[in-house]
Amino acid sequence: MSKDGQVTVKKQRPVNLDLTTISMPATAKASIFHRVTGVALFFALTFVIWAWSESLSSAESFEFVKGLFNGFIAKFIAWGTVSVLVYHLIGGIRHMIMDMGHWEELESGNLSAKVSMALGVVFAVLAGVWIWF
Amino acid sequence: MVLNQATLKRDGVQDFVSLRTTALIISAYAIFIIGYFLATPEVTFEAWTGLFSNLAMKGFTLITLVCIMVHTHIGLWQVLTDYVKCAKLRAALGFVLSLMSLAYVAIGLIVLWGV
Numbered sequence: 001m002s003k004d005g006q007v008t009v010k011k012q013r014p015v016n017l018d019l020t021t022i023s024m025p026a027t028a029k030a031s032i033f034h035r036v037t038g039v040a041l042f043f044a045l046t047f048v049i050w051a052w053s054e055s056l057s058s059a060e061s062f063e064f065v066k067g068l069f070n071g072f073i074a075k076f077i078a079w080g081t082v083s084v085l086v087y088h089l090i091g092g093i094r095h096m097i098m099d100m101g102h103w104e105e106l107e108s109g110n111l112s113a114k115v116s117m118a119l120g121v122v123f124a125v126l127a128g129v130w131i132w133f
Numbered sequence: 134m135v136l137n138q139a140t141l142k143r144d145g146v147q148d149f150v151s152l153r154t155t156a157l158i159i160s161a162y163a164i165f166i167i168g169y170f171l172a173t174p175e176v177t178f179e180a181w182t183g184l185f186s187n188l189a190m191k192g193f194t195l196i197t198l199v200c201i202m203v204h205t206h207i208g209l210w211q212v213l214t215d216y217v218k219c220a221k222l223r224a225a226l227g228f229v230l231s232l233m234s235l236a237y238v239a240i241g242l243i244v245l246w247g248v
């Protein structure tokens with residue numbers, strides 16, 4: 001692409017991305033949650049990889065990591081990671097279904113966005129029950 | 134087009150395909166690990182090291198970490214280009230985040246090597 005071409009494309013891009021001034025329908029909320037959960041997962045990986053590395057290094061450190069999961073903080077991080085992962089996964093599946101040409105109309109798009117978020121909440125509750133009980 | 138393929142420059146189609154193919158592998162891995170914890174009532178050190186000393190599992194884990202590196206490179210780039218307007222700050226953040234994802238792969242390789 002020529003330099004002029006790129007300039008034209010840039011000029012046509014929307015400039016208002018101030019999230020506080022944009023009205024947020026369900027589709028927009030589903031989209032922003034997909035992004036937030038993606039970024040959160042990236043940082044959660046630091047904890048996951050650390051725990052994984054520790055747990056495999058020796059029997060003592062395995063017991064140490066296992067012991068951490070009796071406490072609130074490790075449980076909370078594990079719950080947060082699983083919940084965020086499941087929502088990101090659901091959002092990704094929705095994207096792939098949309099790639100195949102479904103749920104692209106206003107009504108179906110809004111419905112699938114709402115169902116995705118509701119499923120995210122359901123799985124977050126289930127993950128909480130799994131980790132704490 | 135050939136020149137484009139031979140460089141590290143990406144285009145939208147490559148990003149689109151890479152994002153989805155890596156997502157499939159990461160999903161399979163995540164579902165496998167969650168399934169493992171759900172199916173194993175008491176995870177012992179022997180069982181845990183046994184799982185990761187398996188060559189297939191080592192390969193699956195390393196491939197997943199590389200997929201995470203590619204997937205997050207595209208995803209975080211999308212997020213950064215939308216919300217971080219200052220080009221220098223965006224480049225700096227992109228550098229740090231790319232380094233982190235490379236570290237995830239490097240640490241993963243070292244851990245898997247030792248199991």
